Amino acid sequence: MDIELLQAQVGLWNLTYGYLKTMSLKCALDLGIPDAIFNNGQPMTLSQLHSVLSLPPSKKSHLYRLMRLLAHIGFFIEKNASACSEPVYDLTAQSRLVIEKNDSANMLPYVCCSLDDKWLKSSLYIGDWFMQDSKQNPFELANGCTLWEIVNREPVVKKKFNDAMVSSSCLxxxxxxxxxxxxxxxxxxxxxxxxxxxxxxxxxxxxxxxxxxxxxxxxxxxxxxxxxxxxxxxxxxxxxxxxxxxxxxxxxxxxxxxxxxxxxxxxxxxxxxxxxxxxxxxxxxxxxxxxxxxxxxxxxxxxxxxxxxxxxxxxxxxxxxxxxxxxxxxxxxxxxxxxxxxxxxxxxxx
Known part of the structure; x- marks a missing residue:
């Protein structure tokens, strides 16, 4: 098979499954992995991380797979990974930006707001929006109202959005x-x-x-x-x-x-x-x-x-x-x- 065709296929796979990078980031934040490593004060082995997160024993190998991807895309650093030793994980500049205790540059509220279901769901409606002669944007098609209307009427969303805007200013x-x-x-x-x-x-x-x-x-x-x-x-x-x-x-x-x-x-x-x-x-x-x-x-x-x-x-x-x-x-x-x-x-x- 032509090498260019193989490269095209791999590129297409990266585009097709690129959303899993985003979902893996969301998973890491939901589990509190960056804060767990930060609070430990030093890099953590896979076993230490699995224990601190209080995950079921059956999830240890799956945690490794999650961390392997996040390390590959630069969100964590993976050290000492070999057949004879456990991998050890440390923070990178990216993951330090979402540490809850990082007062000077904490982008966690912004990232969490951006990964809210209302935003993620809206992305599924972009194609529908293009095919409709409508003034409603994809967010409105997905949620039945504008972003500003949701922010105005739902206190939880309002706080999340306002905290995100403060967070976006940190740098x-x-x-x-x-x-x-x-x-x-x-x-x-x-x-x-x-x-x-x-x-x-x-x-x-x-x-x-x-x-x-x-x-x-x-x-x-x-x-x-x-x-x-x-x-x-x-x-x-x-x-x-x-x-x-x-x-x-x-x-x-x-x-x-x-x-x-x-x-x-x-x-x-x-x-x-x-x-x-x-x-x-x-x-x-x-x-x-x-x-x-x-x-x-x-x-x-x-x-x-x-x-x-x-x-x-x-x-x-x-x-x-x-x-x-x-x-x-x-x-x-x-x-x-x-x-x-x-x-x-x-x-x-x-």
Whole structure:
């Protein structure tokens, strides 16, 4: 058989069964494997891991098969595996990101939210969505309502989603601080639009005390947030009004919305800030498709784009589309300040 045909077959198998990588990750989190290794303080043998997880004796060999795959894809490290010794497992940089006790970079809430049944079920409806002339996205077809409706009416989902949004900021916060001297120079006030619980606004306020930070979000999001701290919370709708400030921050907001809605949001932001000569600007933290940090693949941008197709009316955009949106909203120019992984910080000027 032709070697190219064999390679094609293997590639097709990888695509067909790639979802099992995701399900194996979900299984590892459900079992608490990363936390078990972390709490042990050192790498664990298969027997130790099996014992700590309190799994039935019949599952030990199956646990090895799960760990073998997760080590192969880089989620764990497998050591000392030979015919005469048990394999020993240790954490990698990936698995450390989902350690519950990791306060500085804990992405566990975000990953768990993304692996919720409501999201996973939605992916099965993408083909149906393409064949229907319907405004409902795959998430709505699968769940009978929009993501935002579920978040509004189900307290458990609301908490999981809000915790995920806080978790998603953990790595970006460090970069905002690193590049903040230039970004926040001369800025006395900032509104974080759609800033949720204020995680990023609090980081900005703590590290740049000259910046007064306000979070604008929907009433059900900000109602439980105290207003006696360094961050002020304002209830409102970004489509109608953004409080006045020197600068407006939009982190992972615009990719949720259609081009038309993005232009509406950006126009409200433009109304809220002074002229460029007076220091006014909008700070956008989003992916610019095709633009990534060195050694970072473009693939996550494309996967996130499919997620937006599945769950929202939005998309991940390349620079040409961003330029179009900024121009249509009435801005004069923009600058991509830096790229963080597969996201970028963009300054947009009136």
């Amino acid at each position: 970006f916060n460090d970069y905002i601080v690193r590049y903040g001297d230039d970004i926040f120079k001369g800025i006395e006030s900032l509104v974080d639009v759609g800033g949720g619980k204020g995680a990023m606004a609090e980081v900005i306020a703590n590290n740049f005390p000259h910046v007064r930070c306000t979070v604008l979000d929907l009433p059900h999001v900000v109602c439980d947030n105290p207003n006696d701290g360094i961050v002020k919370f304002v209830s409102g709708d970004m489509f109608n009004y953004v409080p006045p400030a020197n600068a407006v921050l939009l982190k992972w907001i615009l990719h949720d919305w259609s081009n038309e809605d993005c232009i509406r949001i950006l126009r409200r932001c433009k109304d809220a800030i002074p002229s460029r000569e007076a220091g006014g600007k909008v700070i956008v933290l989003e992916a610019v498709v095709g633009l990534t940090s060195p050694m970072i693949s473009e693939e996550p941008q494309l996967l996130f784009d499919m997620l937006m197709l599945m769950v929202t009316e939005g998309e991940e955009r390349d620079e040409n589309v961003w330029k179009y949106l900024f121009t249509e909203a009435g801005f004069s120019s923009y600058k991509i300040v830096c790229t963080i992984g597969f996201s970028s910080i963009i300054e947009v000027y009136p």
